[in-house]
Amino acid sequence: MIKKVVTGVYILAMAIMVSSFHQNQISASIARGKQVYNKVCLSCHMIDGGGVPNINPPLAQSSYVLGDKKRIIAIVLNGMTDRIAIDDEYYSNNMAPHSDLTDEEIANVLTYVRNSFGNKASAVTAAEVKVVRSMKK
């Protein structure tokens, strides 16, 4: 009986540790991602992720940002000049490719973007960026 309780407590503690470790990792990724964002993305997408009406799309509450991770990884790697409607609006600017950023940096910046400006979505990992990078466009 006592053994069972101890094991139970142990498993619970481990689970909490693992998840808080995971949580810490995500916060670290967000913090590093913010630095990338401020350096590379802020000038167009703005400090609040609000973008610029008719020129640069918002990242706040964007269906792209909250949607398929592969799609936004590809946008950062290849840029975007599609001029397709983004949440019912069109934007008249060219986003340049940012393939010079490392897998790590892209994962961090997208994790930051997916967890800022009122957004809440899962983290992006360097491994996921690597996969998209290897799938030549």
Next chain:
Amino acid sequence: MRKYYLLLLFMSIYSCTVFGNNHSKKNDPNLPQANAGLQLPAGFTAIKVAEGVGRARHIAISPQGTIFYKSSRLVNGKGIFQLIDKNGDGIADSVFGFGNYIGTGIAIKNGYLYASSDEEVFRYKLDAKGNVINPSQPEKIITGLINRHQHESKSITLDDAGNLYVNIGAYSNSCQVNDRTLHSPGRKPCPVLDSAGGIWQFKADKLNQTYGNGIHYAMGLRNVVGLDWNNQTNTLFVMQHGRDQLHDNWPEYFDEKSSAELPAECMYELHKGDNCGWPYIYYDPMQHKKMIAPEFGGDGKKSTTDYNNPVIAFPAHLAPNALMFYTGNQFPEKYKNGAFIAFHGSWNRAPLPQQGYYVVFVPFKNGKPTGKWEIFANGFSGKEVIESTRQADHRPCGLAQAPDGSLYVTDDVKGTIYKISYKK
């Protein structure tokens, strides 16, 4: 006891709501504000004559006083709106929409209303009352202009000799091999300049003209949104939107602050054949010099004497979206033949605060700016500080003078039309 707690809870929620209500009432943007929320020089007043339909870009007023504006978004399939004021109180009670295309340019000359899409220019005959005779069948004056979804708006103005001038903006920031990319070099000669990055002159009354029929009037202008014919000098004046991203793409030469302050937004007086130098140069308003762009070997220090000089320079990135020479009699004498400029407001000053979002007055003497410009109408954004462009409640975009000499200003965020008047 339990009941008592519930009551307490209920009361606190109630008082919160009441407090919340009071709070929001104070800041309710729908309550009328003095001068429609604008700050103006003494003696001037402003009202909103219309609000809420489309994204009002440029505006034109006929000699009879009918008012038309072009929208960059369709509303019920329409992109041009005429203000309708049945009871004659000066406030529109409705709008009449026509023209199934979005765009920016609109102008009235010799009994015709001209309006542009992002590729074409149309005109509509006006009747003796200044109303459009056949709103669904305009004549197509110009067609086939380049639209690559960057600087795509086609602003227009007309002279007194039967010519129409149209801006064709460059589909590029600085003609790099890869647009807006770190360290991407410039393309020389810049291939954009064949068909964009300049002003073209066409006949105001000939149908279906395109590049081959027009005159490449002036080149080396990145993007002009505000332009006007000056009847005193009999020349074309334009406001250029200067280049972006000096720091983003050339951080070794420009820090964030200098990138926010460079380059100037320039006013040019144009003659046929002029070249203002984009993309090879930009204008530094602190050094008063034309600088070699970093894409073409510049480093923030090398300057050149080639190309046109601006007649006056304004702070960087303010986005001049309309230029209008004032020829009316209502405003005080100093305004006569001077220029009003609607600055749409910046985005490329981040991470520094954004600026602009106001209408400026530039006094002129003998056809030249005297050099001292002043903010004429401010407060469009409704905020003390704009960090992110979207925070601006209104952004001035178009200007027109009414027959009585009052000034109309459009806003393309909420489709607001302001009327500014003067009384001694």
